[in-house]
Amino acid sequence: MHILAFLIRRLFQAVIVMLIISIIGFSIQDQLGDPLRELVGQSVSEAEREALRDRMGLNDPFWTQYLRFLGNALGGDLGTSYFFKKPALEVILAKFPATFELVLGATFLFVSASIPGGIYCAIRPRAWLARFIMAGSIIGLSIPIFLTAIFLIWIFAVELGVMPSFGRGETVTLPWGWRTGFLTRDGLLHLVLPSISLAAIMLPLFIRLIRAEMIETLSTEYVRFAWAKGLAARRVWFVHAFRNTLLPVVTVGGLQIGTLIAYTILTETVFQWPGMGFMFLEAVKRVDTPLIIAYIIVVGMIFVIVNTIVDLVYTLINPMVKLPGAQG
Amino acid sequence: MALLEVRGLEVAFPQGPRDEALALRGVDLDLDPGERLGVVGESGAGKSMLAFAILNLISEPGRIRAGSIRFDGRNLLTLPPAEIRNIRGNRIAMIFQDPMMTLNPVLTIGRQMVETLQAHRRIGWAEARKLSIERLGQVAIPTPESRFDSYPHELSGGLRQRVVIAIALLTDPEIIIADEPTTALDVTIQAEIMALILRLCRDHRVGLILITHDLGVVAEVTERLMIMYAGKVVEEGSTRQLIEHPGHPYTRGLLAALPQRVARGQTLNQIPGTMPGIADLPAGCAYHPRCERAIAGCHINIPVLEAHGSRRISCFRPLLAGAEA
Numbered sequence: 001m002h003i004l005a006f007l008i009r010r011l012f013q014a015v016i017v018m019l020i021i022s023i024i025g026f027s028i029q030d031q032l033g034d035p036l037r038e039l040v041g042q043s044v045s046e047a048e049r050e051a052l053r054d055r056m057g058l059n060d061p062f063w064t065q066y067l068r069f070l071g072n073a074l075g076g077d078l079g080t081s082y083f084f085k086k087p088a089l090e091v092i093l094a095k096f097p098a099t100f101e102l103v104l105g106a107t108f109l110f111v112s113a114s115i116p117g118g119i120y121c122a123i124r125p126r127a128w129l130a131r132f133i134m135a136g137s138i139i140g141l142s143i144p145i146f147l148t149a150i151f152l153i154w155i156f157a158v159e160l161g162v163m164p165s166f167g168r169g170e171t172v173t174l175p176w177g178w179r180t181g182f183l184t185r186d187g188l189l190h191l192v193l194p195s196i197s198l199a200a201i202m203l204p205l206f207i208r209l210i211r212a213e214m215i216e217t218l219s220t221e222y223v224r225f226a227w228a229k230g231l232a233a234r235r236v237w238f239v240h241a242f243r244n245t246l247l248p249v250v251t252v253g254g255l256q257i258g259t260l261i262a263y264t265i266l267t268e269t270v271f272q273w274p275g276m277g278f279m280f281l282e283a284v285k286r287v288d289t290p291l292i293i294a295y296i297i298v299v300g301m302i303f304v305i306v307n308t309i310v311d312l313v314y315t316l317i318n319p320m321v322k323l324p325g326a327q328g
Numbered sequence: 329m330a331l332l333e334v335r336g337l338e339v340a341f342p343q344g345p346r347d348e349a350l351a352l353r354g355v356d357l358d359l360d361p362g363e364r365l366g367v368v369g370e371s372g373a374g375k376s377m378l379a380f381a382i383l384n385l386i387s388e389p390g391r392i393r394a395g396s397i398r399f400d401g402r403n404l405l406t407l408p409p410a411e412i413r414n415i416r417g418n419r420i421a422m423i424f425q426d427p428m429m430t431l432n433p434v435l436t437i438g439r440q441m442v443e444t445l446q447a448h449r450r451i452g453w454a455e456a457r458k459l460s461i462e463r464l465g466q467v468a469i470p471t472p473e474s475r476f477d478s479y480p481h482e483l484s485g486g487l488r489q490r491v492v493i494a495i496a497l498l499t500d501p502e503i504i505i506a507d508e509p510t511t512a513l514d515v516t517i518q519a520e521i522m523a524l525i526l527r528l529c530r531d532h533r534v535g536l537i538l539i540t541h542d543l544g545v546v547a548e549v550t551e552r553l554m555i556m557y558a559g560k561v562v563e564e565g566s567t568r569q570l571i572e573h574p575g576h577p578y579t580r581g582l583l584a585a586l587p588q589r590v591a592r593g594q595t596l597n598q599i600p601g602t603m604p605g606i607a608d609l610p611a612g613c614a615y616h617p618r619c620e621r622a623i624a625g626c627h628i629n630i631p632v633l634e635a636h637g638s639r640r641i642s643c644f645r646p647l648l649a650g651a652e653a
Contacts, residue, residue: 219387220429221424221426221429221430222429222430222431222432222433223432224380224385224387224424225422225424225430225431225432225492226432227385227416228383228385228416228417228421228422228424229416229417229421229443229444229447229495230413230414230415230416230417230418230444230447230448231413231417231443231444231447232413232447233409235443235447239435239443240432240435243432243434243435244432244433244434247434317434318433318434319433319434319436319479319481320433320434320479320481
């Protein structure tokens with residue numbers, strides 16, 4: 001019952017957020033230059049262009065155009081890509097698995113490295129390894145992702161020649177049309193460098209975050225009490241301190257997943273990764289307005305869904321928080 | 329021999345890159361089985377420091393610089409970590425000051441009890457649960473079965489302190505160290521909690537080290553008293569003797585400051601000045617700037633704890649007229 005009330009409330013909020021995103025997304029359409037220039041050649045006369053504009057509804061007032069767009073969007077139609085001549089949503093969804101798997105790979109990497117790293121730096125702050133990690137994390141924070149990516153390509157693809165430098169490699173199409181690179185050796189190999197590049201953005205941030213929160217938790221009275229009860233160090237660290245460390249980390253971490261999606265644009269471009277981000281940059285170059293708008297809306301939707309999941313997870317690990325809007 | 333015997337305990341904190349300041353300056357303490365000892369002093373006198381030092385739980389950057397803590401004949405300061413863990417929370421348990429902060433907010437009461445038992449015994453969940461609920465009942469928590477599954481935030485401060493006491497009792501300890509166990513509670517509940525601690529210690533013959541700044545509480549609960557000032561014991565003796573005939577000017581000052589000793593309508597007494605911090609102790613007796621009996625020598629020499637009959641006082645001019653038989 002609680003979960004249901006929470007979800008209904010969340011759904012309502014999501015609708016409002018999506019409406020705002022769609023208005024902003026749609027309103028950039030007029031700022032990206034004349035779509036007809038891309039659609040038709042130089043030879044078409046101005047009169048013909050005007051007729052075409054009328055037919056496409058580009059001369060209608062903004063709100064008329066927006067409402068038409070909204071009506072279509074509700075039916076799953078986000079416009080037709082000028083370049084691909086296919087529904088924009090279809091184009092994006094075909095690219096979605098690649099981006100999703102890249103984000104998943106990067107998340108797996110930075111989560112599995114930052115948790116032990118952060119905990120270690122918190123419980124052994126004076127160890128040389130902890131100092132080394134902390135110093136390294138500052139450097140890591142300040143290196144832009146395309147530099148990391150190009151550096152990795154140079155070392156592992158060019159000099160050592162052990163890693164592929166671009167593309168997804170061999171993929172397998174699952175029954176529901178999802179193309180995955182997880183199931184082949186080649187696909188996984190192709191995932192390594194892009195995932196590391198993308199994870200490198202998050203890793204230093206999370207190590208520092210986990211360390212700072214953990215140090216704070218370790219100095220609380222309940223951790224002192226846990227020691228006074230004679231518990232083993234492992235239990236004090238991982239059950240008493242780390243569970244409380246997780247609360248703020250999950251909140252901040254959830255917000256960072258948005259940043260991660262933003263950085264896929266850069267990563268995918270450097271590695272020619274056939275995902276949504278790479279597609280988006282190409283769409284911008286081609287002034288493929290419907291595709292750009294569709295991308296903004298799909299990414300907005302991912303944000304809303306991820307944040308809802310994060311809120312749900314938070315309530316699961318923090319007994320003091322009742323789901324908002326689900327009292328009683 | 330005493331069950332717990334602390335000798336010359338010094339706790340130091342770094343002061344700048346080279347120097348250290350002493351939070352405890354050579355403290356002795358003895359506790360016999362089942363004995364109840366009060367440790368009294370102003371905030372910052374080192375009472376809590378003493379409590380944590382006994383369990384070897386001084387947190388960084390502090391450290392125990394000198395002294396010994398013998399419990400049951402073994403020095404806790406030289407025991408390997410696994411063995412001291414066997415004593416902490418098992419044979420010497422502790423009750424903290426603020427029950428709102430002592431229990432872990434994300435774990436149920438039950439888990440925090442069972443884990444304590446399982447840290448010290450080979451015991452299954454069902455049996456540990458049964459024992460925990462029994463203890464919750466002993467500290468007069470209503471419907472202990474349902475409280476077992478509660479989270480700390482679902483309980484009031486008074487109930488939480490009862491839970492903390494129940495946790496301390498779980499393993500039938502020989503000594504309980506209670507660090508200002510009622511300070512953070514509502515006045516109406518303070519007496520109840522104190523009575524509970526006293527009853528449990530008496531019934532189970534558990535030794536108690538009660539740390540407090542409240543001489544009124546100590547008078548009712550403890551048999552022996554230790555007065556601390558600026559990291560040192562200034563007077564030590566039977567509770568009754570110290571309260572009726574304080575030997576150290578500081579003890580007398582504390583007693584005179586009790587509101588119940590002042591007639592209605594009169595100004596409350598106070599000791600002039602404040603206690604010096606550990607980093608800026610005056611030369612000589614640390615109390616001399618506030619002492620109305622200070623003489624020239626008090627500024628220069630540090631007095632030592634000397635026996636005066638059955639008590640010990642650290643003062644060049646103790647108040648002894650009529651105090652000793």
